[in-house]
Amino acid sequence: MSTTAMQGSSNEPLDIAWVRRQFPSLQLEVDGNPAAFLDGPAGTQVPRQVMEAIQNYLLQANANTCGAFLTSRRTDEMLAGARAAMADFLNCSPEEISFGPNMTTITFALARAIARELKPGDEIVVTTLDHDANVAPWRALEEKGVVIRQADIREEDCTLDLDDLRRKITAKTKLVAAGYASNAVGTINPVAEITRLAHEAGALMFVDAVHYAPHGAIDAKALDCDFLACSPYKFFGPHMGVLYGKKEQLLRFRPYKVRPAPETLPDRWETGTQIHEGIAGVAAAVDYVAELGRRCDPAVKTRREALLAAYRATGTYERGLATKLIAGLLEIPGLTFYGIREPQRFHERCSTVSVRLAKGTPLDAAKFLGERGIFTWDGNFYALNLTERLGVQEKGGVLRIGLVHYNTAEEVDRLLSSLREFSLD
Numbered sequence: 001m002s003t004t005a006m007q008g009s010s011n012e013p014l015d016i017a018w019v020r021r022q023f024p025s026l027q028l029e030v031d032g033n034p035a036a037f038l039d040g041p042a043g044t045q046v047p048r049q050v051m052e053a054i055q056n057y058l059l060q061a062n063a064n065t066c067g068a069f070l071t072s073r074r075t076d077e078m079l080a081g082a083r084a085a086m087a088d089f090l091n092c093s094p095e096e097i098s099f100g101p102n103m104t105t106i107t108f109a110l111a112r113a114i115a116r117e118l119k120p121g122d123e124i125v126v127t128t129l130d131h132d133a134n135v136a137p138w139r140a141l142e143e144k145g146v147v148i149r150q151a152d153i154r155e156e157d158c159t160l161d162l163d164d165l166r167r168k169i170t171a172k173t174k175l176v177a178a179g180y181a182s183n184a185v186g187t188i189n190p191v192a193e194i195t196r197l198a199h200e201a202g203a204l205m206f207v208d209a210v211h212y213a214p215h216g217a218i219d220a221k222a223l224d225c226d227f228l229a230c231s232p233y234k235f236f237g238p239h240m241g242v243l244y245g246k247k248e249q250l251l252r253f254r255p256y257k258v259r260p261a262p263e264t265l266p267d268r269w270e271t272g273t274q275i276h277e278g279i280a281g282v283a284a285a286v287d288y289v290a291e292l293g294r295r296c297d298p299a300v301k302t303r304r305e306a307l308l309a310a311y312r313a314t315g316t317y318e319r320g321l322a323t324k325l326i327a328g329l330l331e332i333p334g335l336t337f338y339g340i341r342e343p344q345r346f347h348e349r350c351s352t353v354s355v356r357l358a359k360g361t362p363l364d365a366a367k368f369l370g371e372r373g374i375f376t377w378d379g380n381f382y383a384l385n386l387t388e389r390l391g392v393q394e395k396g397g398v399l400r401i402g403l404v405h406y407n408t409a410e411e412v413d414r415l416l417s418s419l420r421e422f423s424l425d
């Protein structure tokens with residue numbers, strides 16, 4: 001497996017006090033209780049470095065691109081720097097990085113462009129585990145006669161059924177769309193292996209790395225996927241989306257675009273004026289993770305090495321929290337747990353956990369927790385195929401608890417005791 005989330009060891013343990021100092025919003029209180037942000041899968045909090053970068057851009061560089069004056073030149077430099085940062089983050093070349101408003105919009109635009117080469121009867125494989133942003137853009141191509149096949153899960157542990165996936169990939173398959181990690185149940189998919197299966201069939205591979213990005217280092221080169229999308233607001237940045245594409249694929253397909261806009265990389269896939277202040281924040285988010293990595297392993301030399309060191313440290317830390325969380329949840333009478341639960345298999349999952357309680361709906365539980373300053377999500381989180389498959393869609397979905405590296409063992413304890421209180425109430 002090519003994943004590093006929740007595996008490996010770093011030189012220094014995570015300095016959680018330093019981490020929390022970087023995130024001013026973690027100081028929020030709800031009726032005298034400190035806020036516990038266990039809502040990371042829907043968007044993480046932002047370190048002060050990101051806020052400062054956005055403010056600095058707006059103060060000192062706010063302009064459109066390619067003009068013959070100071071702020072425009074600063075904007076061009078900022079964009080080049082942000083592309084280089086994301087290239088380090090995904091291990092690719094800067095010209096293989098395109099920015100956009102969010103992963104969903106990027107994926108719809110890419111699917112539409114890829115469809116220019118598809119004909120009726122061509123097939124695309126999606127999965128039951130995926131967020132709808134990696135299903136609906138491909139399903140939309142059914143209007144052109146494209147056939148969508150859906151690889152199932154193994155219900156007992158919410159992992160992808162790879163035998164079913166192999167059966168669904170045929171000589172007619174033109175693209176396989178799979179997620180790196182499930183935003184509902186935390187399963188990490190073997191995406192390098194799935195990419196190999198797609199390529200053996202002559203199909204393209206599209207990876208939705210949105211949920212994996214805050215938990216593990218991504219290596220687009222090692223995965224060998226053709227496209228990969230992620231959303232910086234899930235990894236401590238602002239609300240934005242990023243697309244990686246192999247250079248030859250970005251040049252092969254033709255995006256829908258205005259005529260004067262460049263056909264060349266890296267601008268080719270960026271339609272209209274970009275969210276420049278957001279992109280400045282994306283670069284700062286990558287640099288925040290790198291700074292964390294340098295603190296964990298002062299011997300690292302490059303930014304990429306620093307990022308890898310950070311993810312080694314956060315992976316170990318998050319695995320510790322998830323072990324405590326899952327053990328505590330499994331002791332709550334009548335609780336239904338979805339996904340991998342055995343600690344020896346935690347390298348196959350990240351620290352995002354979904355449950356249903358015997359009492360009340362997931363919304364009832366989320367409200368009860370919210371009143372105590374504990375932020376969790378209820379519902380389907382747009383992983384609609386999955387909640388339907390698990391038979392919970394009509395019953396309010398599940399309660400999702402998401403842990404990232406700024407969460408603490410005390411927060412896990414507070415969550416567990418509140419859930420026990422809710423269950424007994």
Ligand SMILES: Cc1ncc(COP(=O)(O)O)c(C=O)c1O
Pocket residue numbers: 041042101102103104105131133134179181182183208210211230231240241381
């Ligand atoms: C796994 C996954 N994929 C895709 C998306 C959609 O991302 P965006 O909000 O950037 O469109 C989300 C958002 O929650 C997600 O969790």
